[in-house]
Amino acid sequence: MQILFLGTSSMVPTKERNQSGVLISYKNERILVDCGEGTQRQLKISGAKLTKVTKILISHWHGDHVLGLPGLIQSMSAAGYEKTLRIYGPKGSKKFMRKLFEVFVFDRRIKIEVNEIKRGKFFENDDFILEAEPLKHNVETLGYSLREKDKRKINLKYIKKIASFPSGRYWMKRIRPEIK
Numbered sequence: 001m002q003i004l005f006l007g008t009s010s011m012v013p014t015k016e017r018n019q020s021g022v023l024i025s026y027k028n029e030r031i032l033v034d035c036g037e038g039t040q041r042q043l044k045i046s047g048a049k050l051t052k053v054t055k056i057l058i059s060h061w062h063g064d065h066v067l068g069l070p071g072l073i074q075s076m077s078a079a080g081y082e083k084t085l086r087i088y089g090p091k092g093s094k095k096f097m098r099k100l101f102e103v104f105v106f107d108r109r110i111k112i113e114v115n116e117i118k119r120g121k122f123f124e125n126d127d128f129i130l131e132a133e134p135l136k137h138n139v140e141t142l143g144y145s146l147r148e149k150d151k152r153k154i155n156l157k158y159i160k161k162i163a164s165f166p167s168g169r170y171w172m173k174r175i176r177p178e179i180k
């Protein structure tokens with residue numbers, strides 16, 4: 001997993017720091033958390049491809065966390081983004097996304113799926129779980145967590161040679177006695 005801080009400056013960008021944005025790369029997933037103004041440029045500077053972004057998680061709809069969305073989506077569209085871009089955000093995200101597209105003229109729209117999240121698990125694959133939790137702010141705001149699933153590497157060849165007990169959880173118990 002790679003975590004790339006694209007912007008950490010909060011509301012006003014500085015010469016060195018962009019508005020909010022974090023890119024999490026995990027195998028084929030590229031999860032962008034918030035998309036402040038200038039995020040697509042930060043992605044380009046970092047060498048990350050816009051078309052590789054698979055999900056965008058919006059913490060809240062204050063401008064400094066979303067002003068980069070129209071530009072990013074326009075560039076993804078121009079670059080021939082073919083997947084469905086999945087956007088997750090707090091209550092109101094569908095309305096805000098709809099309004100965003102009313103303000104600008106896009107030559108071509110990419111497929112976008114907007115999901116409004118309350119709390120708890122909202123995505124899971126073989127490797128990780130995405131969860132949301134409401135945060136205190138003056139607008140609906142979510143904090144996100146990416147939780148990697150437990151993985152244990154077992155040398156099966158060696159275990160089979162030394163183990164005289166059946167496979168499955170007994171092996172785990174032998175290796176990790178604290179497992180009940």
Ligand SMILES: [Zn+2]
Nearest residue numbers: 060062065137
């Ligand atoms: Zn805010």
